[in-house]
Amino acid sequence: xxxxxxxxxxxxxxxxxxxxxxxxxxxxxxxxxxxxxxxxxxxxxxxxxxxxxxxxxxxxxxxxxxxxxxxxxxxxxxxxxxxxxxxxxxxxxx
Numbered sequence: 001x002x003x004x005x006x007x008x009x010x011x012x013x014x015x016x017x018x019x020x021x022x023x024x025x026x027x028x029x030x031x032x033x034x035x036x037x038x039x040x041x042x043x044x045x046x047x048x049x050x051x052x053x054x055x056x057x058x059x060x061x062x063x064x065x066x067x068x069x070x071x072x073x074x075x076x077x078x079x080x081x082x083x084x085x086x087x088x089x090x091x092x093x094x
Contacts, residue, residue: 055080 043050060076 055077056074058074058076058080060079062071062073062075064071
């Protein structure tokens, strides 16, 4: 029964000055992942309203319908979203 308190003491001493959650670098990664998750959730919740904007049906989106299936690649939508996201990130980092 005396082994458990000693194991806890060893664990605490190995943890060192980093604390329970690790180094500050890990904290930044944790924040980034949380923000990314919240952004994905926000887009998912707003998807019904975003669909009304016409994204995915722009001129330049490739849609090929064949006898045994179809192929869809939203090229113009990808370019538009890439430019918009690049602009937003540029404004944030400025």
